[in-house]
Amino acid sequence: MKRVAFHELVEIAEVRRMLEAHQQLTGTVSAIVDTDGNILVAAGWQDVCTRFHRANPRTAWRCQQSDAYLKEHLGTGSEEYLDYRCLNGLRDVAMPIVISGEHLATFFTGQFFYEDEKPDEDFFRQQAREFAFDEEEYLDAVRRAPVFTREQVSHTMRYFRSLVHLLANMGLKNLHLAQEVQERQHAEAALRRTETVLRSIFDTIPDQLSLIDREYRTIHSNRPGRLERADRGEADQCHDFYFGIGEPCNNCHVAKAFETGERVVTEKRNPRMGHIEVRAYPVFDESGEVATVVEHIRDINERRRIDEALRESEQRLRTTIHGSAIPIFVVGSDRKVIHWNRALEQLTGISEADVVGTDRAWSAFHDTERPLLADLLATGKSDEISRWYGTFCDKSKLIAEAYESTGFSTKVPGGGKWLHFTAAALRDTRGKLIGAIETIEDITERKEAEEKWRSLYNNLPGGSYTVNENRIIEDVNDLVCTITGFSRDELVGKPCGVICSNAQGGCHFLDHGVEHLDNKEILLRGKDGRYIPIIKSARRIVTGKRLMVVENFQDITEQKRLEEQLRHSQKMEAIGQMAGGVAHDFNNILTVILGNANLLQMKTEENEPLLRHLDQIVKSAEKATHLTHSLLAFSRKHVVRLTAGSVNDIVRKAENLLSRLIPEDIELRFVTGGDFQVKADSVQIEQVIMNLVTNARDAMPAGGMITVGTDEVELDPDAARMKGMVEGGRYVRISVSDNGIGIPADLHQRIFEPFFTTKETGKGTGLGLSIVYGIVKQHNGYIDVHSEPGKGTVMEVCLPSVAETVPRQERTESEPPRGHETVLLAEDEPMVRELTRSILEASGYRVLEAVDGLDALEKFQADGDKIHLLLFDVIMPRMNGKKAYDEIRKVRPDVAALFMSGYTGDFLSSKRGIDEDFNFISKPLTRSTLLHKVREVLETGTPVPAKA
Known part of the structure; x- marks a missing residue:
């Protein structure tokens, strides 16, 4: 029963009259408050409280604290009362009202003094002054407050407890009686509603339901046809209705239910209904005897037809799977193998009998246990595919809830094979996951063909790449990566503009409709931002419905370099021819000048003043002779007399001359290595060193250091070709380095051009490095420049090294010999x-x-x-x-x-x-x-x- 409130058990008006009568007799104030704090009834109130204590906010707060104290300290399960002297000086008493163990309300009385605690007027006088009460009126009100003995209070509380309990218990009994009547009425109404609902359910069930008594008569049926016969006075016994016989048939399910008291389920063929499923449920009376049987008849003709169709469908599916030339297996949601066809038997060498009904499909492809794609899809764990297959598995683009993977299986007979796996989840008509199917394709031949194609593709003599209609690079060969510096992963799947320098001008094929391009010279963009010259041929092709552009190219960087070398060589050749022609005529003139000057020197006395002028003529002519030789060296047409000797000897000989050319604010250092041998014209190599040191000197107007060094280097054939040499080998290197102003990178190739100079007008002819270049090339060597603005310059001259050592014959200058021939x-x-x-x-x-x-x-x-x-x-x-x-x-x-x-x-x-x-x-x-x-x-x- 639900918990009742105190006011539901008693007549509150009667209780109020009783409390008011008691207050008139005794002067005792009283009240009953429910557990929520609501005042149900109250009688009387002392003036000291109503006129003073409750009227002043500060003293009213004290009254509230008294009420709160009584409520908090009153035990809910106790029947004793609790008294308390409030903060305003009066006594309050509270008693719980407990009915059937439930605390339903609280009885309060108070605003009195105990006889042994008569009021202290000084206390109340002081309180009147503190709270601004009228002192005499306040004391008069205090004096009117009742005074009780403790025994009187105890008798009063027992009286009220008995009175309230009496009234409450009487009300409780009346309430129980009313509730019982009400509950019975509710139960009868609920039963009627239940019967109505059950009958509605009974009548609306599509299967036939009947309630049959022990005489096999139908008491109720959701098929009224049977009851209509009973209404006409005809027998409606089930065996007569269905089979027209006078007693229950053999193996009667209803009879068996009555006999055994257990549920009976069976299938039968009924002449009127065909195939039916019959269920008989016994219904017991209070004594435990079977009183009636509920007969449930279901038409299963359609189900049997569906079952038959399903069996035929399953047979066709099995025939299809096992007759397929594609290896296939099917697993259920428990990973157990359901189908394993003949093609898969032939591929793996594992028979259907060995694997069907087990969860070991993996053993056909792997040495250790690991889930196959079908296993993960059948168990709804597709999120774990990446864990087991990583990047070697992708979602199928053709089938929903399907994944594809390719791998090499060593377990497959024949030394292992490349296999392509495709697995898809299987769901029933309601979308429930029931398993997965997986097909396997032997792609070994295709893989080998792809490898051959990839090998051929990567070994093409040029770079090759394909671009789709969306301008995305689909494939590149290794040479593209080698030339551009990109890796394959950095190019495949990226826009073609990554490497195509023509992206801004539009694509020939995709924007301008060009079908093919042959031997077009363009630039390719490298990873480091440099542009690489190439000769490109390309074709626009259509595969299926896809447009593709296939591009092939040759890196012509080396060709461009050789062309530049050829142009430079032709330029030098033209200027050299001019220099050679000039040298011929100039040499004849110098011969006359020098010869006659020499003859005059012979015939002039040493103290002759004119001899000094003759010496100046000879020196000038000799300088002109050196200039002629320089022109011939520049043109590389001067006849060189190559003799083997030590390069360090040549450097030391040049050192004496160089010391006179270098100012004091420049330090000249010589760092020579081993005794390296070269085959050279020592005079011309001296001139090379002098020209390089002079250039270094002019690059350091504020002073610095020049270092001349020698060592030996090894050039491989590729490096030799890049430097214009015929073959690689060992070279002796003469290096001249300075810490001067340096040379910008764009001028590195121009500094060797004839008449090119960065010096101010009048301070350089532009022939110095051209002459050096000509001499070095005439010696079958090469020259390199390494320089950056502000970081100085290093010039390196490399000459072919030789093993032979031939001592040089030094000839001292003497008076020319005479003759008579x-x-x-x-x-x-x-x-x-x-x-x-x-x-x-x-x-x-x-x-x-x-x-x-x-x-x-x-x-x-x-x-x-x-x-x-x-x-x-x-x-x-x-x-x-x-x-x-x-x-x-x-x-x-x-x-x-x-x-x-x-x-x-x-x-x-x-x-x-x-x-x-x-x-x-x-x-x-x-x-x-x-x-x-x-x-x-x-x-x-x-x-x-x-x-x-």
Whole structure:
């Protein structure tokens, strides 16, 4: 029963009359308050409280504290009362009202004094003053408050407890009676409602339900046809209704339920209904006997048809799976294998009988247990696929809730195979997960073909990549990565503009409809931001419905470099030809100047004032001679006399000259390595070093340090080709470094161009580094520059290293030797011819003059037996010196010959057949050089080899 309130048990009005009568008799105030604090009834109130204590906020708060104290300290389960002296000085008493163990209300009385605690007027007088009460009125009210003995209070509280309990218990009994009547009424109404609901449910169930008594009569049925017969007085026994017989049939389910008291379930074929499922449920009476049986009949004709169709469908599915040429297996939601077809048996060598009904499908493909895709999908754990398969598995683009993976299985017979797995979840018509199906494709041949294609693709002689219609790179070969510096992952799947420098101008194929492109020169963008020149050919193709662009290209960086080298070489060749032509005429002029100056020096006394002027003429002419040699070296047509020697000796020899060129604010250091041998013209290499050091000096206007060093380096063939060399090998390196102003990167290639200079006008000719470049190339070497603005410059000259060591023959300068032999001189330039004759005759030689080769041949025919030496200019009109010499050799094979020319050595070698086997002296001629060479040829007496 629910918890009742105190006011539901008693008549509150009657209780109020009783409390008011008691208050009139005794002067005792009283009240009953429910557990929520509501005052149910109250009688009387003392003036001291109503007029003073409750009227003043401060003393009213004290009254509230008294009420709160009584409520808090009154035990809810106690029937004793609790008294308390309030803060205002009066006594309050409270008593719980407990009915049937429940605290329903509280009885309060108070506003009195105990006899043994008569009021202290001084206390109340002080309180009147504190709270601004009228003192006399307040004391008068206090005096009117009742005074009780403790015994009186105790009797009063027992009286009220008994009275209230009596009234409450009487009310409780009446309430119980009313509640019982009400509950019975509610139960009867609920039963009627339940019967109505049950009958409605009974009648609306689609299956046939009947309630049958022990006489096999139908008491109620949701098929009224059976009851209509009973209404007409006909028997409605179930065996008569269905089968027309007078007693229950054999194996009657209703009879069995009555007999055993247990539920009976069976299937039968009924003549009227066909196949039915019958259930009989016994219903027991109060004594435990079966009083009635509920008969439940369900038409199962459709179910049997569906079951049959399902069996046929399952059979067709099994036939389809097992007859498929594709390896297939099916697992249930418990990972147990349901189907394992013949194709899978052939692939794995595992029979259906060995795996169906187990969860070991994995054993066909792996050595250790791990879930297959079908296992994870069948158990709803698709989120774990990445854990087991990582990036080797993707969602299928064709089938929902399907995944694909490719891998190599060593378990498959035949040494293992590449397999492609596709698994999809299986759900019933309600969407419930019931398993998964997985197909396996043997892609070994395709994989091998892909590997062959990939190998071919990656070994193409050029770079190749494909781009789809969305401008996304789909594939690249290894050479694309090598050339651009990107990895394959950094390119595949990225926009083609990553490497295509033409992205801003639009795509030829996707924007402008171009079908093909052949041998177009464009730039490719590298990872480091540099642009790489390429020759590209491309095709626009359609595969299925997809548009693709296939691009192939060749890196022509090396070709571009070689073209640049060729242009530079052609430029140098053109300027060299000009220099060679100038040198020829200039050499003849210098020969006359130097020769005559030398003759004048011989004939001038040492103390003669004019001798100083002659010396200046000779020095200037010699400087002009060096300039001519520089022009020839620049043109790389000067005949070099390469001899093996130590590069350190050459550096040390240059050191003496360099010390005079370097100012005091620049420190010059030499750091030489081992005794490295090169085959070089030492004079020209000295000139290279001097030019480089001079350039370094000019790059340090505020002073600094120049370091000249030597060491040896090894070049592999690829590095050698990049530097324009024919082959790799060991090279001796001469380096000149400074900490000057440096050279900008864009000028590194231009500094070797003739007449290019960064110096102010008048402070440089622009030929210094060009001459260096020509000399180095003539020695089959190369030169490198390493420089940054503000960080100085390092120039490196590398010459081929040689193993042989040939001691150099040092010749000391001495007075030219004299002679007495006859020399046949052939020279077409009159001034040079006259000067040469004068020099020779002054040294004791007899000279026969000829103006050209034909004239020389005639002179030889006249006095041939008296001639000891042929001194012929190479280039002369009518007949050149070499041809005249050849004619003379026919008569005198042993005749000695010395050729001279102002033309460059390569011109004479290629055009006139004068090579290094001939005795040769270059113009301009000095007296000393000429006389020493003539004496050398006469004394050796060695004729030119017959091959000449």
